[in-house]
Amino acid sequence: MLDETAEILCFAKFVNPNEEPEPQALYGDVDLDGAITITDATLVQKLGLGFEEPESELTSVLADVNNDGRVSILDVTYIQKYIVGGYSNIGRTGTAYEAV
Ligand SMILES: [Ca+2]
Ligand SMILES: [Ca+2]
DSSP states (O other): OHHHHHHHHHHHHHHOTTOOOOOOOOTTOTTOSSSOOHHHHHHHHHHHHTSSOOSSHHHHHHHOTTOSSSOOHHHHHHHHHHHHTSSSSOSSOSOOGGGO
């Protein structure tokens, strides 16, 4: 009887049509490849210096890892330190879809 209930609950979880797919955007992952790498640091640097325009509002949000409202060299530093392991997190963590 207990096993039967568990099976039904499990099944209900998998067929729930209202469940949204998990958002994949990470702060610092401005090229949206799912990982925070030197490519992201370089892109944030270009954005901060105005050499490149953000692809979307999401790009700007993801690039502002220290959450000060602008994309600058500070964000690049956060990303670089994250990559080399000097920081335990990227500044802001988690997904950014709620913010845009
Ligand atoms: Ca990336
Ligand atoms: Ca910033």
